Amino acid sequence: MQIPPHNPELIAKRAIELFGGPEAFFAAADKEREEINTRWNQNVSTIGRILRAHLFVEHYLTQYLAKANPRLGSMTEARVSFAQKVSLLDTSESDIAAILPGIKRLNAIRNRLAHNLSAQVTQEDAKVLLQSERFAALRAARAPKQVASTDPLDVLDDFALHTSMVFTYEFSPVSQAIAKAIDEVHFGREAT
Known part of the structure; x- marks a missing residue:
């Protein structure tokens, strides 16, 4: 028919x-x-910065989980969500525990954007991101002659960069060399 x-x-x-x-x-x-x-006609710059921060953190989070769990299969093939990856983090590790509230807030910001297309990072969001004392201290120390920007989007960008460093640090050849040097100097151990 x-x-x-x-x-x-x-x-x-x-x-x-x-x-x-x-x-x-x-x-x-x-x-x-x-x-x-x-x-x-939303602010595509703001949307882009939010999405870039989220994708950036997820990239380093995925790499970290794979290096920390070398026998783990492909998270891409398993279709593990961002929130599921976050739940796999070992929160007994102090550096991870310190950034966890910020990572969860980053995901909440991205989810707000996805559900209502309103591209905003609020002062309350920035406050949660700055709860990591090490992040806040390093951010302030980076520019000692000027006050670090309080713009929530700038805080979000800085947090994403800091988080990538936290995820990279444990498995970085540079950080391993520094740790070994500290061990040798501090404890008087011979180089091997």
Whole structure:
């Protein structure tokens, strides 16, 4: 059985009639288009920074979990979500525990964006990110002659960078050399 083609002109004419005439139809259509354009014309720089921070942290989180658990299969193939990866972190490790609230807040920010398309990082978000005392101290020390930006997006960017360093540190050849040097100097152990 073949379905006959529709007549677009007849459909448009009937839809306008059902809506109460051209004026009412096009006023409603314009209002709908305005709502769509409002959502479309968001601040793409803000959206991009939020998504970049989230993707960046997830990249280093995934690498960290793979290095910490070398027999673990592919998380990509297993389709492990960001939140599931976060739940796999060993919170008995102090550096990880310190950044965990911020990582969870980063995910919440990204989820807010996904569910309502409103691209905002609030002062409350920044406050949670700055709860990691080491992050806050290092951020302040990085620019001693100037006050670190309090813009929540700048705090988010800095937190993502700090988090990547935390995830990288344990398995970094540079940090391993530093740890060995500290051990040798501090405890008088010979180089091997």
